[in-house]
Amino acid sequence: MIALGGFMKRKILIGTLVSIPVIFIILIIIFRLTAEPSNEEIIETLKNIKNYSTKVEYIIKNSRGEEREETIQYYCSEIGGRIDFGEDRIKFYKDDKIIVKDNISNKKYEIDKDMDNFHSLAFMNQMLNLPMVDGEIKEGQEEWGDTEYLELICQLPFKNEHLDKARIFIDKNNKIPIGTIIYDKKGNDKVKIIYKEFQKLKKIDKELFY
Known part of the structure; x- marks a missing residue:
């Protein structure tokens, strides 16, 4: 009886040791499913971001080859957007107007928003609010090095x-934009917008927008 009792104890101990990793794996899966946001939630959070700053590079293809433009972008959901074009020029995007500050001539003037659809495309709230072409968010890891990304195409x-x-790429792990490729009606890529040093901000200096 003693030997039988010892055997049962060992059997229970072995069973417990075997079941612990299984339970641990199940808990990890449950935690991942409940803690990690879905692809749709990542897109929605980025679409509704309150404040951010980022460097933005535009690479434009034309008959002369490629032209590059380096800018710095600021965004505040309460006020609007700002794009710095080096030290020469700043554009403030508010409601239905764009205010241009020309630092060379030391002048400030207003233009209609339809006169600059191109640069404002890089604002996340504008880009991600565009209608999706096929309604599908894809995943990939081929076009941006080792970065695992979400991909969506918007009209x-x-x-x-x-x-x-516009073909938009979002870093799935860091939940920040990587870049956007814009195509013409023939399917040729004409513009690449690349985000660098993207920072989500809890607060932003509102004086930047005046």
């Missing part, structure tokens, strides 16, 4: 054959 609202669709 641009312009009557411009050079600006037809």
Whole structure:
């Protein structure tokens, strides 16, 4: 009887030791499913971001080859957006107008928002609010090094054959934008927008927008 009792204890101990890793794996899976946001939630959170700053590079293809433009972008959901074009020029995007500050001539003037659809495309709230072409968010890891990304294609609202669709890439792990490729009506890539040093901000200096 003693030997039988010892055998049962060992059997229970072995069973417990075997079941612990299984339980641990199940708990990890449950935690991942409940703690990690879905792809749709990542997109929605980025779409509704309150404040951010980022460097933005525009690479434009034309008959002369490629042109590059380095900018710095600021965004505040309460006020609007700002893009710095080096030290020469600043554009403030508010409601239906754009205010241009020309530091060379030391002048400030207002233009209609339709006169600059191109640069404002890089604002996340504007880009991610565009209608999706097929309603599908894809995953990939081929076009941006080792970065695991989300990919969605949106229809641009312009009557411009050079600006037809936008292919948007979001870093899935860091939940920040990587870049956007814009295609013309023939399917040729015409513009690449690349985000660098993207920072989500709890607060932003509102004086930046005046």
